[in-house]
Amino acid sequence: MKTSKSTYTMIISMLAAICIFTFSGCSIGSFPDTGKPDSVDGKKLKVYFLDVGQGASQLLVTPSGKTMLIDAGNNDKEQTMLDYMKKYHISKLDVVIGTHPDADHIGGLDKVIDHIPVTTIYMPKVQSNTKTFESLLKSIKNKGLKVKTAKAGLSWDLDDQVHVEMLAPKGTYEDTNNMSAVVKVTYGKNSFLLTGDAEAESEKAMLASGADLQADVMLVGHHGSNSSTTLKFLKTVNPKYAVIQVGKDNTYGHPKSAVLSRLQKQGIEVYRNDKQGTIEITSDGNSLHIVTER
Numbered sequence: 441m442k443t444s445k446s447t448y449t450m451i452i453s454m455l456a457a458i459c460i461f462t463f464s465g466c467s468i469g470s471f472p473d474t475g476k477p478d479s480v481d482g483k484k485l486k487v488y489f490l491d492v493g494q495g496a497s498q499l500l501v502t503p504s505g506k507t508m509l510i511d512a513g514n515n516d517k518e519q520t521m522l523d524y525m526k527k528y529h530i531s532k533l534d535v536v537i538g539t540h541p542d543a544d545h546i547g548g549l550d551k552v553i554d555h556i557p558v559t560t561i562y563m564p565k566v567q568s569n570t571k572t573f574e575s576l577l578k579s580i581k582n583k584g585l586k587v588k589t590a591k592a593g594l595s596w597d598l599d600d601q602v603h604v605e606m607l608a609p610k611g612t613y614e615d616t617n618n619m620s621a622v623v624k625v626t627y628g629k630n631s632f633l634l635t636g637d638a639e640a641e642s643e644k645a646m647l648a649s650g651a652d653l654q655a656d657v658m659l660v661g662h663h664g665s666n667s668s669t670t671l672k673f674l675k676t677v678n679p680k681y682a683v684i685q686v687g688k689d690n691t692y693g694h695p696k697s698a699v700l701s702r703l704q705k706q707g708i709e710v711y712r713n714d715k716q717g718t719i720e721i722t723s724d725g726n727s728l729h730i731v732t733e734r
């Protein structure tokens with residue numbers, strides 16, 4: 441009786457030891473202290489169109505774990521953005537782009553910069569006297585960052601095979617939306633065109649520049665407003681998938697029906713934050729895999 445009881449205790453202890461070993465092994469494997477996001481997959485580029493309600497934010501994680509954040513939603517999404525950074529285990533941002541000074545794009549960026557180390561930040565040469573903009577500049581200054589001017593013609597490798605090209609702004613525009621930084625991200629045969637709030641004027645300039653605008657995935661400009669996604673631009677980009685970053689029941693009436701029907705007529709598959717939550721697009725350099733939150 442005594443023997444069997446101690447054998448039983450020994451088995452339990454061994455099982456517990458195995459459990460602890462396995463568990464710690466697992467946690468080390470999934471999120472090591474190297475600061476690499478757990479979404480890192482040696483061969484895949486992940487592009488998250490984060491649901492920030494009426495606003496915009498795109499997070500990119502490259503095959504080797506390099507990260508890029510474009511915009512960060514409105515001021516009331518600061519905590520939401522920090523939650524996303526936690527959720528995707530983002531402990532550093534290699535590149536941050538504030539496409540233009542509108543609150544629905546840069547509102548949450550100050551808190552992100554306060555909490556996550558940033559290597560490089562790009563913003564277009566346009567000033568704003570809003571509290572939101574001033575708060576962002578304060579966070580940038582506190583971290584000793586120097587803003588690089590976002591403009592057409594810049595390009596860099598975010599990872600071995602992930603290339604980023606800035607296609608806009610081409611010039612100086614009175615309308616801040618047209619000052620939006622627009623980037624094309626290419627990985628193997630796949631490409632993403634992330635347009636900020638660029639409107640017809642900027643689209644025209646991008647078309648005139650002769651840059652290769654074709655992309656598999658296009659962020660629909662200015663949340664699906666009539667001011668953007670001109671037919672010529674859409675036909676040239678010729679995306680298979682379009683994403684609209686828009687909030688439920690927004691007061692702007694975004695996305696506009698004319699834009700939706702334009703997308704439909706071109707046979708483009710449309711994804712929307714208001715209907716599907718965060719949209720996660722994974723590329724292996726050849727094909728795309730899309731997962732939506734709902």
Ligand SMILES: [Zn+2]
Pocket residue numbers: 495496542544545637662663
């Ligand atoms: Zn906007």
